[in-house]
Amino acid sequence: MDFRRLAFIVASLLLHGVQAGITSYSDGFGFVGYGIQLYQPECAWACLLCIAPPLNCTTEDMASMAPVKMGVAEGSPKLSSGDGWEVTLNSTPRCQQNNDFFLQTVAYCLKSRCADVTLRTLDKFWDTDGPFSYNGDGRDQLVRRQGYTKVLGAIRDAPTQPLNNTVLLNYTAAVPDEIYQPEYNTLRIYVSNEVTNARYGLVIFLSGIMMPIAFSLLRFLPWPASWVTRFNAYVVDPPAFGSQHSTPVWGLGIMPTRGQALFVAYLCLINIFLNAFGHEIFTPNLTHDSHFYNNVSNRSGVLSFAHLPLVFLYAGRNNTLLWLTNWSRSTFLLMHRWAALLCLLHAVLHSLLHLHMAVANLGNLVYAVDSVQPYWYCGIIAILSMSIMVLASILRQKMYELFLASHIALAVMVIVGCYYHVTLKYRLDWGFQTWLYISTAVWVFDRAARLVRCVRGGIKRAFLTPIDDDYYRLDIPGAIASGHIYLYFPTVSLWRPWENHPFSVAGVMDRSSHTPSPEHVLVEGSPDQEAKRTEQVSDNQGSHTSPKSETASRPYSPRGIGVVLFIRKRDGITSLLPKRDIGPKGLPVMVEGSYSPGVTFLQDDHVSPTHEFPNLICIAGGVGITGILPSLDSFTAVTRPVGRKKLYWGLRTMSLVHSVENMLGYDGKEALNRRWGDVDVTLSVGQRFDLRRQLEADLCSQQGGTTVVVCGAPEMADDVRRIVSGLSRHNSANGPVLVKLVVENCSW
Incomplete structure (x- = not known):
């Protein structure tokens, strides 16, 4: 049984469990009005409470x-x-x-x-x-x-x-009417509002799941390509404000694209609407002017809990919505942060209103009693943990390892604090714990799937080859992966063996002996024998090395088929790897993966040509070439001779070019213009491309639509996004400029 089928079965069981939590009629499970009947019959409870x-x-x-x-x-x-x-x-x-x-x-x-x-x-x-x-x-x-x-x-x-x-x-x-009726009215209104609270919580939760699926299914309708291009150019791709999306604004937060901003606006507006309306008030009742405050506070608490499953779902690497939509993981991570912010705002409003009522009621007596109750300070622990998580996420890019460890610990404190906050006050009678059960199930599923992905391949050995002062090549024999993977180096950081980082797979290596032997190239070659060699490989990735250059630069060579990665040295674990004395036995590594469109269900396949979009332009910056190579390989020339493939690669030195070409089986010497099979390659060493001039010339002159793929520095990705969106809003001499934009940057 492959991983996709196993994941589908587990996800189905998870969704069935969620459904059972909503519809179960057992005591203490479900939600008020949906499995839990609160204060029924109301007339009997009114008698009991008024006497x-x-x-x-x-x-x-x-x-x-x-x-x-x-x-x-x-x-x-x-x-x-x-x-x-x-x-x-x-x-x-x-x-x-x-x-x-x-x-x-x-x-x-x-x-x-x-x-x-x-x-x-x-x-x-x-x-x-x-x-x-x-x-x-x-x-x-x-x-x-x-x-x-x-x-x-x-x-x-x-x-x-x-x-x-x-x-x-x-x-x-x-019991006279003047005693019974206010109690009955208050009880009836309270139950009605609690049912409404649960219903609105389900609206938040289910719409947060179904809306991405519904929007993704729209792409299967036969829209004209020109409509799709213009819609993306005006509504989906550009940043909501300004010109930055991949680049953090002021180094802190990510500006959503217009398409992402629409979903964020939906979440914000529906939260405001659901918390402001639908409160039933009837007189005479026993709570008087505090009745509305109590309703809003309870509603805020339920809506805060309803966001928790979405917060965990959006953050997961094995997010089932990644398999059911064409939304990227970076989009869901952005939604994760917004859902967490809304969850916190509801929790703060819930706390402030209850604090106000406790202080105002009976001359501060209620506060004096409630503030020493265990449920009260459990709620304080939960909301403080939630606040620290949201505030700390602003600095996540500067202290990622510390942020990640504290994020997990604080998340556990949030769940535990929320559980005891509602359990000590309401036991299991109100069903608030169901939101926490769903959140925990989502989290456990994601972690279990990560563990399965990681341990199924066992411990491998990684071999490091320096390229220059900034880059090195990492070979992992025996590993089978594509797309991107997460690597664990348990012996590099002894105090943080769980630490892992994402890397893009550049290709497949085959070293059956200490002397490398060429097998195949990664990208498609010319129509003759080079293309024939490419078609013989089972995957869409391969390697072809130059024996002379490889043996001259490598003191040892791993054996067997595996994957190749190119890594840039940065702070953290990538800076520690070159300092380790790896030796001829290599470095222990565990591979979690693959994470790529090929393991999804309704996701589009990777970048591929169509009759409307036969052309491909790839733009890479430095080691971003590893995110581009799969697109070059999967974009087969079924549209030849109409379709064209181009690569613009900007980098600091030629060393990385030579190393990548050794893997691919090409050697363009020092020329800035070269050809990899049917791919026109243009290099820019030590200086930036004039992207506007290049893209305008290519997009306006080519026949048919063009898929533009970019992977590199956030600034470069934002430039390409802005240029492509601007050009696709206008017509060229050949008619409408048809463009699809794909950004391969890994955002976190």
Whole structure:
């Protein structure tokens, strides 16, 4: 079973688990209104909650913890007490079950107010929810002394004396409308708002998944190429503001493209709309002016939780949306950061509103009580961890290794803090934990898939060959990969063996002995025997080395078929590799991969020609050539003689050119204009291309559309993006300028 089929099965099980979490009708699983029925039947709960008079309780009855009713603390009358007994408003469940007047008052209220509810339902409510555990704490649940039917049968005459919650209950009372109705209205509104909160949370979560899929499916419609080009030029490809996208703005954040900005705007607008509207308010109710604040705060908390699965999903390397859409990983990483920001903003609003209500209620008494509760400071831990993660992401490019380790630790603290925040307050009854279960399942799936990708190839040996002061070549015999991979060097950084970094696979090497033997070239050659050699390879990558130059520069040579990478020395692990004494045995390495369009389901294949887009222009900067070579190879000349392939490669020295050409089987000496098979190659050594002049000349003169692929420095990618978008908005002498832009830069 290949990895794609295994991943599909696991993803299907994951999605089935998510669906079960939404539709399950088991206790404590699902969401309010979708698997969890809250305060049902409402009339029975209203009776239970509105009957709160003082009761005469013995010292033994009061031995267990009583619920605190802060709403009646202020201005309540002074109650009597004696040796072994006391009259109290905070009666315990044991006291309530031993008080016949209280039991009969609750039972008669159920009968009179719940006339349309079946006796079986009322019996179940009596046995599971009331009247002794009205505070929702199952720890106070006691063995029932009398059932609902027996208590109701003990009432001989219908009670006429109304309930007074400030007077000792020493009679069977009738609950008047002025006491019952506000409680019922408040409860009904609360349940309705909680159902709406869950529904809006599902809207956020499901739309965050379905919208990318829906937009991606639009590409299968038969749109005219000129329409697609103009739409991309105006709506999709350019930066939302300014001229920078790949280059961080002020070195901090990434400016989204216009297409990405549309999805970001959708997320922001729908969050504002869903939090501002849909709050049901009805009077009379018991919460008065704090009712709206409580609704908005609860809504913000649910929407914050609903963003957590999206935050984890968008960040994953094995994001199932990468397999179901044509969106790039860099786009999903950008969405990950915006979803995290929205998640944080909702959490902050939730916290501030609850803090305001706690401080304002009963002269700061509620805050004094709640602020020492475990659920309160668990929430503080979660929101502080979330805030640190969002703020630290601004500096991720300057301290990536530290950022990555702290990011994982803080993410765990967020999930754990959120779990105990809602569990200690609501147990499992409200289903808020379901959002955390989904988030954890997404995270576990991604990590498990990474582990499978990594360990299935075992530990390989990497061999390093210096090219010049800036670049070196890395050969990994026995590795099978394409596209890009993540490498682990457990012996290079002993304190961080889990550290890994992405690299693009340049080609395939075949060294069966210490003397290299040519096998095939990477890119397609001329129509004759060179093309025939290329067609014989099973993959779209290969190598062809020059024995003379290779043996002269390499003190040792790895054996077997494997992959070739070209790496530029930077800070971090790439600067440590040349300092290691690798020796003839090589360096232990684990390969996680491949990550490429070939392992997806609905993704487009890699860059390939069509009758509308027969031409290819590739622009590479330095070691960015490794991200370009697969495009050159997969863009086969089925459109010949119309289609043309060009490569513009800017770099600092010729050393890297010679090393890459050794792998490909070409030797253009020192010429700046050369030819790799059917690819016209133009080099620029030590200076920048005039990209505008080159692209304008090529795009406006070629017959048919052109696919432009760029991989290199962020500044160069932004220049190409700006130039291509500008040119494709206008017509040339040959008609509309048809262009597809592909940026191969790895953004994080």
